[in-house]
Amino acid sequence: MATLSGGEAQRLSLMNHLNSDLDSLIFIVDEPSTGMHEIEKNNLMSILKEINKLGNTVIIVEHDKNIISQADQIIELGPDPGILGGYLVFQGSLDEIKKEKSSITGRYLSGELKVSKKPNNSKNKIKSDTKFIELSKVSTNNLKNLNVRIPLGMMVGIAGVSGSGKSSLISETLVPLLNEHFTRNNGEDEDEYIQIDDIKGKLSEWSNIADSVVISQSPIGRTKTSNPVSYIGIWDSIRKIYAKEELSKKREYTEGHFSFNSEKGGCANCKGAGSVEVQLSPTTTIDVVCEICNGTRYKQSILDVRYKGKNINELLNLTVSEALELFRDNPTISRYLSILVEIGMGYITLGQPAPTLSGGEAQRIKLAKELGKSKKSGTLYILDEPTTGLHDSDIEKLLGLLDKLVMQENSVIIIEHNSDVLSYVDYIIELGPEGGPLGGGIISLGSPQEIKLNKNSRIGPFLSVD
Numbered sequence: 001m002a003t004l005s006g007g008e009a010q011r012l013s014l015m016n017h018l019n020s021d022l023d024s025l026i027f028i029v030d031e032p033s034t035g036m037h038e039i040e041k042n043n044l045m046s047i048l049k050e051i052n053k054l055g056n057t058v059i060i061v062e063h064d065k066n067i068i069s070q071a072d073q074i075i076e077l078g079p080d081p082g083i084l085g086g087y088l089v090f091q092g093s094l095d096e097i098k099k100e101k102s103s104i105t106g107r108y109l110s111g112e113l114k115v116s117k118k119p120n121n122s123k124n125k126i127k128s129d130t131k132f133i134e135l136s137k138v139s140t141n142n143l144k145n146l147n148v149r150i151p152l153g154m155m156v157g158i159a160g161v162s163g164s165g166k167s168s169l170i171s172e173t174l175v176p177l178l179n180e181h182f183t184r185n186n187g188e189d190e191d192e193y194i195q196i197d198d199i200k201g202k203l204s205e206w207s208n209i210a211d212s213v214v215i216s217q218s219p220i221g222r223t224k225t226s227n228p229v230s231y232i233g234i235w236d237s238i239r240k241i242y243a244k245e246e247l248s249k250k251r252e253y254t255e256g257h258f259s260f261n262s263e264k265g266g267c268a269n270c271k272g273a274g275s276v277e278v279q280l281s282p283t284t285t286i287d288v289v290c291e292i293c294n295g296t297r298y299k300q301s302i303l304d305v306r307y308k309g310k311n312i313n314e315l316l317n318l319t320v321s322e323a324l325e326l327f328r329d330n331p332t333i334s335r336y337l338s339i340l341v342e343i344g345m346g347y348i349t350l351g352q353p354a355p356t357l358s359g360g361e362a363q364r365i366k367l368a369k370e371l372g373k374s375k376k377s378g379t380l381y382i383l384d385e386p387t388t389g390l391h392d393s394d395i396e397k398l399l400g401l402l403d404k405l406v407m408q409e410n411s412v413i414i415i416e417h418n419s420d421v422l423s424y425v426d427y428i429i430e431l432g433p434e435g436g437p438l439g440g441g442i443i444s445l446g447s448p449q450e451i452k453l454n455k456n457s458r459i460g461p462f463l464s465v466d
């Protein structure tokens with residue numbers, strides 16, 4: 001049995017198996033559609049079907065509707081994410097899942113649920129007062145000395161087949177130039193063009209943005225002690241509330257006592273981790289629940305303090321939705337918590353260790369943090385393939401969030417393959433026509449409506465616009 005992973009390598013590796021005479025193998029393919037254009041997905045599926053015909057079994061972990069609908073058997077887990085999931089929701093054929101009302105995947109496959117389309121008349125359009133940033137003479141990797149003006153104050157999709165130059169243009173050219181601009185002189189540059197030695201391209205009209213933020217799917221923290229509340233910045237406010245309780249005042253507890261990382265408050269045995277490593281053999285260790293604090297992470301005396309009946313450990317185990325009820329009367333805390341609920345993250349717990357959050361969850365927590373900052377405008381948000389690993393219902397939530405950022409007078413650039421997302425954006429810049437040396441040009445530019453009519457476009461036929 002082979003476990004294969006990793007985009008293009010995955011496909012190459014699968015191709016090799018077509019030529020082998022081995023059969024009765026189980027192929028497990030994890031999210032093969034990641035980073036794939038619609039055309040490429042169909043190529044992948046024909047390879048997998050060949051492998052299947054040779055007498056092998058193929059198991060695909062996937063979110064993509066196109067790929068799921070080509071499977072012989074569909075197994076759906078859920079119904080919801082995190083602690084609300086973990087059940088077998090459905091097993092059966094495509095026809096059966098389409099009729100199954102309790103299956104959210106089935107409802108998307110049958111077309112009953114759809115990723116919302118944005119009507120053309122509610123999209124942002126380029127007008128005489130639209131501002132831009134401009135990249136010129138860009139020849140990073142395969143890019144063909146491109147000049148491109150990216151409109152601001154709207155959602156811009158960067159499209160193109162794998163290897164066409166999308167990331168070369170944005171992640172490897174625009175982002176480092178923006179970083180250079182905002183770090184040197186605090187963004188008070190006087191030069192018309194921002195240039196750096198290693199970057200083959202230059203940036204102008206930079207004064208049209210006040211800040212730039214890359215929102216990736218990387219973890220919000222790498223240790224067990226980082227969690228959503230500490231990342232989002234409401235952990236201090238929560239600890240202050242506990243320090244104001246009568247019992248805290250009597251015992252002279254400060255907010256520091258309510259941090260499991262601190263010596264004052266954290267369990268001394270496990271140093272606030274809630275678990276300790278036990279050495280089983282010279283090479284094997286396992287985590288076991290700390291027997292002093294029973295996994296609560298705190299000194300027992302700290303847990304005597306209660307706010308609305310909850311001690312600080314019980315509070316960290318509440319879901320975001322539950323905690324929102326508790327903190328209704330605190331404007332700062334409830335603002336962030338209600339944003340998380342609104343974007344469908346009400347199910348995570350306040351103290352959920354960062355490493356247990358998926359990439360998509362981490363990305364949405366980052367966006368929630370940005371949205372919670374009041375009165376922030378003029379920021380350019382850059383997202384590289386944000387729909388990776390997201391179910392249609394999550395894509396819907398992500399688009400709603402991005403809309404909000406644009407409504408607050410910010411700009412969004414999304415590098416994306418997902419045709420629902422590209423149909424939704426205000427403006428598309430399409431690179432190509434192919435990957436590698438045959439790519440690196442701009443093959444179409446304009447609103448999704450215009451791209452759909454553009455004969456040069458590769459993504460056009462897959463867009464669904466009114």
Ligand SMILES: [Zn+2]
Nearest residue numbers: 267270290293
């Ligand atoms: Zn402990």
